[in-house]
Amino acid sequence: xxxxxxxxxxxxxxxQHAHNPVNxxxxxxxxxxxxxxxxxxxxLSIGYATCHWCHVMEKESFEDEExxxxxNDTFICIKVDRxxxxxxxxxxMAACQMLTGSGGWxxxxxxxxxxxxxxxxxxxxxxxxxxRPGLIDISRQVxxxxxxxxxxLENAADEIMTHLDRAFEYDSAQMPGAELLDQAYDEIRQRxxxxxxxxxxxxxxxxxxxLLFLLRMYDRNGRKEALEMVTKTLTAMRLGGIWDHVGxxxxxxxxxxxxxxxxxxxxxxxxxxxxxxxxxxxxxTGDPLFGRTAREIFEYVLxxxxxxxxxxxxxxxxxxxxxEGKFYVWTSxxxxxxxxxxxxxxxxxxxxxxxxxxxxxxxxxxxxxxNILHLGEPMSVWSKKLGISENELEDRWRAVRNRLFHLRxxxxxxxxxDKILTGWNGLMIGALAVGARVFGDEAYxxxx
Numbered sequence: 139x140x141x142x143x144x145x146x147x148x149x150x151x152x153x154q155h156a157h158n159p160v161n162x163x164x165x166x167x168x169x170x171x172x173x174x175x176x177x178x179x180x181x182l183s184i185g186y187a188t189c190h191w192c193h194v195m196e197k198e199s200f201e202d203e204e205x206x207x208x209x210n211d212t213f214i215c216i217k218v219d220r221x222x223x224x225x226x227x228x229x230x231m232a233a234c235q236m237l238t239g240s241g242g243w244x245x246x247x248x249x250x251x252x253x254x255x256x257x258x259x260x261x262x263x264x265x266x267x268x269x270r271p272g273l274i275d276i277s278r279q280v281x282x283x284x285x286x287x288x289x290x291l292e293n294a295a296d297e298i299m300t301h302l303d304r305a306f307e308y309d310s311a312q313m314p315g316a317e318l319l320d321q322a323y324d325e326i327r328q329r330x331x332x333x334x335x336x337x338x339x340x341x342x343x344x345x346x347x348x349l350l351f352l353l354r355m356y357d358r359n360g361r362k363e364a365l366e367m368v369t370k371t372l373t374a375m376r377l378g379g380i381w382d383h384v385g386x387x388x389x390x391x392x393x394x395x396x397x398x399x400x401x402x403x404x405x406x407x408x409x410x411x412x413x414x415x416x417x418x419x420x421x422x423t424g425d426p427l428f429g430r431t432a433r434e435i436f437e438y439v440l441x442x443x444x445x446x447x448x449x450x451x452x453x454x455x456x457x458x459x460x461x462e463g464k465f466y467v468w469t470s471x472x473x474x475x476x477x478x479x480x481x482x483x484x485x486x487x488x489x490x491x492x493x494x495x496x497x498x499x500x501x502x503x504x505x506x507x508x509n510i511l512h513l514g515e516p517m518s519v520w521s522k523k524l525g526i527s528e529n530e531l532e533d534r535w536r537a538v539r540n541r542l543f544h545l546r547x548x549x550x551x552x553x554x555x556d557k558i559l560t561g562w563n564g565l566m567i568g569a570l571a572v573g574a575r576v577f578g579d580e581a582y583x584x585x586x
Contacts, residue, residue, distance in 0.1 A: 140210065149219040150555050151187040155196065159206035162217040165226060173214040173251035179284055179291070180253070181213035184230060184245040186221050187555040188403040188453040190462050191261045192244045197460075198264050199273050205264040208277035212284075213248075220245070221452060221559060232305045233298060234258035248280060254295035255302075323355050327363065334396045335371035341401075343391040344375060346411035353418050365422065372419055376431050379510035382466065383489070384542045386438035388412055389456075398512055399498060402456035402463040402552075409439050410565035417576050427516065429577070436573055439566065440585055445558060448585070450566045452559055455552035465552050467497050467508035468542075476545050480538050484524075490514055 143163045144156040155162050162183075163169040173180055183200075185192035199205045209215050220227035220243065227245070233255045235241045241260065248257040257276075266272035283291055326348050329337040336342045349368050356364040375381060378397025380389050388408050389400035413432040420428035443451045458465045470493050474482045489511040490496060497508040517535065521528040567586045574583035 144217060149187070149222045150553070150557060151185060151192075151219040151221075152217055154187060155200060155217050158196065158200045159203050159210075160200050160215050161206075161210045162215050165216055165218050165223065169214060169216060170251055170253065176214070178212070178214050178251070179256075179280060180247075180249045180251060181209055181215045182218065182230065182245075182247040182249060183215070184218045184220050184227050184247070185243045186219055186453070187553060187557075188405075188455040189243050190401055190403065190456040191242075193455075193457055195244050195261050195263075199262065202264045205273050208274045212277040212281040214251075221555075221557060229302070230255060230258070233302050234260070236301060236305060237298065248276070250292055250295050254292075254299050256291045256295040256298065319355065319358075322351065323361075323364070326352065327367070330367050331395065332370075335367075335374035336395075336397070337371075340395045341391050341393050342395055342397065344380070344388060344408060344412055346408070346415045349415040350411075350418065353415070353422065356422070368415070368419055369423060369425070372416060372428060372431075373516070376427060377513040377516065379512040381431075381512075382438070383511040383513075384466075384539055384546055385442070386434040387442075388435070398496070398510060400463075400510070402466055404454045406439075406443060406450055406452050406559075406562045407565055409435050409443065410562065410569045413569050414572050417572055421576060432573060433577060433579075436570065436579075436582060440581070442554075444585065445556070449558035450563050451554055452557040452562060453555040455555070458550045458552045463497065463508070463510070465546065465549050467495075467506075467510055469495070469507055470509065473509070473542075476542055477538060480534075480541060485535075485538055488513065488520055 140161040140163075142156055142158060142161050144152045147153055147156070147164055152162075152164065170180070185195075218226050230247045231241050231245060233247065234245055237255075237258045238260075244261055246259045246262050247255050249255040257280075259271075262276070263270060263272045264274060266275045280291075326337065331337065331339070331342075334342075337345055337348060349371060352364040352368050355361055356368070374397050375388070378392065380392045380397045380400045381387075382389065382404075387404050390403045390405050390408065391401055393399045393401060413435040416428045416432040416435070419425070420432065439450060442454070445451060456462045468476075468491070470486065470491055473486060473491055476482075477485060489509075490513070491509040491511075492505075495505045495507040495509050496512075497506050497510050498504065517531055518528050521531045524531065570582040570586035573579060574586060
């Protein structure tokens with residue numbers, strides 16, 4: 139009888155699922171051979187250790203004995219960590235986007251034993267609801283079709299593979315030239331949000347690669363609009379809830395258009411690419427906010443994301459104690475008690491706290507009573523309103539932040555994904571090298 143085969147894996151994500159009643163197996167030739175021998179289709183589930191909706195799907199579906207029964211009865215079930223096997227993820231994410239028009243994690247793929255997908259989705263509940271099919275109903279339908287009309291599923295899979303192969307083809311009639319840069323610039327400019335900064339509507343990602351491209355277009359052609367898009371975006375992100383004002387570092391993305399409500403996981407690649415964008419913007423503009431932000435990201439990484447042997451960890455989770463963002467948010471009462479003697483009322487106003495909370499649950503859109511710290515205006519504006527120097531206000535904030543940081547440190551911390559990925563470490567090493575050169579900080583050079 140098959141059992142869950144993940145207990146000896148090294149990936150934190152796979153180990154998270156090692157005690158599910160689903161008989162998960164790692165991606166391996168022997169597993170596909172078994173699927174062929176037993177004449178069973180494959181259910182492939184791809185995610186990563188700090189993925190919020192992966193946690194939701196595990197709790198709702200993969201820890202449910204009835205759901206697990208149907209999955210085990212119908213499929214050979216395989217788990218893959220997208221960060222450990224980005225090659226596998228790239229192929230099946232392309233299939234999902236081709237079949238559904240969208241993608242994301244958790245990624246759910248149903249395929250033949252020879253690895254050809256015939257159905258794709260992202261998050262799936264255990265039971266069908268709100269027009270979204272559930273895993274029990276999908277298992278029943280696939281089992282019936284597999285045994286009665288197996289050829290139809292195999293034909294569908296073959297057709298999908300034909301189109302999927304084309305998705306990885308590239309053939310340029312000519313060598314790319316400077317006009318390609320202009321085309322890319324125009325596309326980015328059209329997607330820019332002039333009100334809140336960033337590109338496109340919600341969800342809104344930091345997109346440092348676009349910011350770095352725009353900085354180069356400004357340097358190349360002197361386009362002021364390119365620099366304005368960069369400074370607007372970098373400032374808005376730094377003031378918003380996507381920035382961890384207490385512990386530093388950027389959360390993965392904002393679920394809204396104004397950078398307030400983040401998905402709270404922190405990814406190493408963001409902490410690597412964003413300080414380069416902030417550092418280069420500081421070099422161009424001299425704005426101290428940009429330079430300080432870059433250095434605070436490095437402070438977070440060297441404090442919380444660095445292995446004793448020198449490597450850099452992959453990510454920190456969004457969830458703790460079963461709730462997304464619980465580690466990072468504050469009720470008004472918690473905030474006031476934490477800042478006894480430090481003029482809590484002023485800081486409640488500066489960081490836009492509300493008695494009923496400013497944190498809306500993503501699913502229900504209801505206020506939870508919790509607050510995400512964010513700035514409606516920079517400290518430089520507040521210093522003028524209060525009639526004190528910006529340096530004095532920053533000193534006062536430093537005392538407040540230290541109080542909040544030490545109090546927050548006593549909370550249950552989110553999971554740290556301590557995988558050390560060569561590619562992401564390369565990005566972090568490069569960022570620290572840039573920081574060492576620009577800021578003259580030997581600690582960055584030593585870490586790199």
